[in-house]
Amino acid sequence: MNSVILILCFSLFLLAIQIPSTKGSFCTKVGSYYAAQRICVIPYIILFYVGCSYYGYRRIVVYERYRQCCPGYKGKDCTTPICQEKCSPGFICSYPDMCTVDPMAANVLYTNSTSTHISDVGVTPTAADTNE
Incomplete structure (x- = not known):
């Protein structure tokens, strides 16, 4: 019973350390290219020695995985969102094409607004909004 619990805890630990952090926005892509592979065409055996008297080449496809920023993000760690229109x-710009209120800004027109879409940014307040 104790060994089953120990194995379960160890499995959960391994799973937890393999879960990537959600801070970065990396996407995995698969690329391929052609390469030449050297092969032995005419092998020979002398006593315990194996050799090759003629080599040839064949074309192979090599697949590689690489990381790049997901669409809408940029930067070294892919955490900088890209807004097509300036906020x-x-x-x-807190998400791709999404502007939110800057908590560090001193002059914010709408302090009670927490989020807005980029198309709504820059709307001027009316007299009803300013309570005048």
């Missing part, structure tokens, strides 16, 4: 003053 208005007081807003920051």
